[in-house]
Amino acid sequence: xxxxxxxxxxxxxxxxxxxxxxxxxxxxxxxxxxxxxxxxxxxxxxxxxxxxxxxxxxxxxxxxxxxxxxxxxxxxxxxxxxxxxxxxxxxxxxxxxxxxxxxxxxxxxxxxxxxxxxxxxxxxxxxxxxxxxxxxxxxxxxxxxxxxxxxxxxxxxxxxxxxxxxxxxxxxxxxxxxxxxxxxxxxxxxxxxxxxxxxxxxxxxxxxxxxxxxxxxxxxxxxxxxxxxxxxxxxxx
Amino acid sequence: xxxxxxxxxxxxxxxxxxxxxxxxxxxxxxxxxxxxxxxxxxxxxxxxxxxxxxxxxxxxxxxxxxxxxxxxxxxxxxxxxxxxxxxxxxxxxxxxxxxxxxxxxxxxxxxxxxxxxxxxxxxxxxxxxxxxxxxxxxxxxxxxxxxxxxxxxxxxxxxxxxxxxxxxxxxxxxxxxxxxxxxxxxxxxxxxxxxxxxxxxxxxxxxxxxxxxxxxxxxxxxxxxxxxxxxxxxxxxxxxxxxxxxxxxxxxxxxxxxxxxxxxxxxxxxxxxxxxxxxxxxxxxxxxxxxxxxxxxxxxxxxxxxxxxxxx
Numbered sequence: 426x427x428x429x430x431x432x433x434x435x436x437x438x439x440x441x442x443x444x445x446x447x448x449x450x451x452x453x454x455x456x457x458x459x460x461x462x463x464x465x466x467x468x469x470x471x472x473x474x475x476x477x478x479x480x481x482x483x484x485x486x487x488x489x490x491x492x493x494x495x496x497x498x499x500x501x502x503x504x505x506x507x508x509x510x511x512x513x514x515x516x517x518x519x520x521x522x523x524x525x526x527x528x529x530x531x532x533x534x535x536x537x538x539x540x541x542x543x544x545x546x547x548x549x550x551x552x553x554x555x556x557x558x559x560x561x562x563x564x565x566x567x568x569x570x571x572x573x574x575x576x577x578x579x580x581x582x583x584x585x586x587x588x589x590x591x592x593x594x595x596x597x598x599x600x601x602x603x604x605x606x607x608x609x610x611x612x613x614x615x616x617x618x619x620x621x622x623x624x625x626x627x628x629x630x631x632x633x634x635x636x637x638x639x640x641x642x643x644x645x646x647x648x649x650x651x652x653x654x655x656x657x658x659x660x661x662x
Numbered sequence: 663x664x665x666x667x668x669x670x671x672x673x674x675x676x677x678x679x680x681x682x683x684x685x686x687x688x689x690x691x692x693x694x695x696x697x698x699x700x701x702x703x704x705x706x707x708x709x710x711x712x713x714x715x716x717x718x719x720x721x722x723x724x725x726x727x728x729x730x731x732x733x734x735x736x737x738x739x740x741x742x743x744x745x746x747x748x749x750x751x752x753x754x755x756x757x758x759x760x761x762x763x764x765x766x767x768x769x770x771x772x773x774x775x776x777x778x779x780x781x782x783x784x785x786x787x788x789x790x791x792x793x794x795x796x797x798x799x800x801x802x803x804x805x806x807x808x809x810x811x812x813x814x815x816x817x818x819x820x821x822x823x824x825x826x827x828x829x830x831x832x833x834x835x836x837x838x839x840x841x842x843x844x845x846x847x848x849x850x851x852x853x854x855x856x857x858x859x860x861x862x863x864x865x866x867x868x869x870x871x872x873x874x875x876x877x878x879x880x881x882x883x884x885x886x887x888x889x890x891x892x893x894x895x896x897x898x899x900x901x902x903x904x905x906x907x908x909x910x911x912x913x914x915x916x917x918x919x920x921x922x923x924x925x926x927x928x929x930x931x932x933x934x935x936x937x938x939x940x941x942x943x944x945x946x947x948x949x950x951x952x953x954x955x956x957x958x959x960x961x962x963x964x965x966x967x968x969x970x971x972x973x974x
Contacts, residue, residue, distance in 0.1 A: 478861060502863030514858035516851065527851045531863040535844065579863065 428487075429454040429614050430475065430506075430583055435484035437474045443482070444470040445638040452583070452631065457605070457615040459625045459646065461659065462635035468618045469511055471635070472585045475616075476508035477501035488583070502531045505582035509589065511618075513572040517561025521552050524560050524571055528578030537580065545574045548607075566597035573604070584608065585616045590624070602628055622659040626650045677831050684820040692819045694936045696891070699826035701908055701932045703884045705916070705924030706833045708909035711877040713918050714840070714849035715870060717772070720780045721787030722909055725878045727901035728763055729756030729885025731794060734806040734895060745811040749825075752811075752886045760882020761875050763790075768871040775856070784906075791901030805896030808889055822891045829887060830925075833880050837921050840876075849873055915957045917964025926965050 431451035438444045445467040452458040460468045473479040475486055477498040486494045488506060498508075516524050525545060529538045546553035549570050555563060560571055569589055576584055586605065590598040602624055609615050619625035626632055629646030634655065642654060649655050656662040684692050704726070712718045736755035737748055771782050794800045812821035840846045848869045851859035860866045889895045908931070909924075916927025934953065939946045961968040 476861065497865075498860050499863045499865045508861055510858070510861050514855055514861065516854040516858065518854055519850075527847065527859075527862055530844065530848055530851065530859075532844075575862070 431487045437481040456630035458631040459629040466635045467638040507576045507579045507581035508585045509576040511587040515560040522556040528575035696823045702925045702928035703830040705912040707881040709924045716853040719783040721783035723905040724787035725760040725881035726885035729882030730889035730900040732759035733886035756886030757883040761879030764875045764878030795897035807894045917966030923966040
């Protein structure tokens with residue numbers, strides 16, 4: 426098992442305040458890894474740094490064996506890291522199809538635009554039905570699917586999903602976790618940030634509990650689900 | 663593909679038809695056409711930045727002024743050359759100088775978003791205007807005169823009509839090509855949501871700088887033509903807030919959603935001003951104002967937007 430992504434001693438924050446300090450974890454190629462933790466634990470900051478949207482103030486990020494610390498988003502997307510951001514950030518005044526094309530803006534993915542569009546429409550038949558509808562006119566669940574589909578258009582090796590279940594109905598959440606598993610089966614390594622601890626841990630090959638900007642517990646998902654700390658802190662048992 | 667070809671052929675036919683008009687029209691109407699092409703050209707240049715990225719510049723007259731003065735000074739330096747060479751030198755000077763200045767201010771100014779960018783561009787235009795009028799090399803309050811470079815035997819207004827038409831065609835062609843390129847898609851993503859665009863891997867800073875420099879440089883080239891047509895320029899005539907305003911108003915009236923918008927808007931606004939209001943000088947501004955209010959109320963997406971909405 427080789428690590429596709431590894432983070433060592435990461436420190437990052439906004440202004441003077443560090444949201445993340447001394448964070449270490451590694452994600453094995455082909456796995457589903459989950460970061461869980463309370464609000465403000467530093468999960469979003471961590472994935473923003475990995476995706477290149479935020480410059481770290483210390484530590485290293487390695488992807489596919491190379492140090493990529495501080496590289497910006499265009500470089501990271503080109504190398505195969507795609508972030509589906511918290512709050513989805515779809516283009517509401519563009520059609521579904523235009524949104525998807527925007528996902529393939531990097532040179533590598535732009536070459537395979539037609540093939541990827543077909544693949545995404547097969548995977549998300551509902552998006553195919555709505556391809557000429559404005560992104561903003563769809564339901565929250567559909568918008569989240571669109572955000573994931575748009576991320577897929579970039580042909581990621583590592584897909585980072587930040588709070589994809591936020592604000593979705595339980596039935597849609599279940600559907601989405603099923604989809605994430607399917608993407609993983611197709612060979613995409615997944616790094617998932619979730620507050621929905623129970624469902625995401627059931628899915629996880631590797632899980633990391635973050636508190637105050639560092640990893641305090643790690644293991645495979647089912648083991649962590651039985652961990653007393655996780656049970657009391659996140660599951661209310 | 664067939665549709666692309668059709669658009670290109672239609673556009674070429676339209677421009678060819680427009681190019682024959684000076685053979686039939688009276689001098690006054692040729693000058694009206696010239697004014698429309700110049701203001702349409704300016705509006706498209708402004709739209710190159712604003713329409714693609716939603717960075718609304720309130721100071722594009724800075725590039726008109728820079729282009730105009732660069733052309734005037736260059737023409738002095740090459741006064742002995744053939745008129746054709748003089749024209750080429752003037753255009754090139756306008757283009758390059760405005761592009762260089764745009765490139766120099768691009769990085770700091772494009773870090774500002776929304777209204778902050780708009781106001782910063784207003785300041786850029788004011789500062790450049792003041793700076794130009796402060797140095798004697800630019801003629802001070804007396805201004806600079808430019809030589810007549812129209813070939814002898816050709817009517818001056820017809821020559822500038824063709825020149826402005828050619829530049830308008832070039833600017834529109836550049837905008838059209840961008841709208842179908844990776845750059846165009848990236849800029850559209852920036853317009854809709856700059857943070858999302860960055861996440862998707864759009865090199866947002868680089869794309870914005872390219873759009874800004876292209877927009878500024880081409881405005882400078884048109885500014886050179888504007889100055890040559892005027893024959894005599896001062897800071898007040900080329901660093902003029904109303905020039906910036908016209909680019910914005912023309913684009914809004916015509917519609918920001920498509921390349922044809924600024925052109926339609928310029929045709930309407932300049933046409934109305936020159937043809938209908940020429941005899942009503944005292945009501946001119948009031949009527950222009952009413953027209954803008956009407957457009958905002960009836961057709962918030964401009965005339966081009968209205969057309970698209972009725973077809974849906």
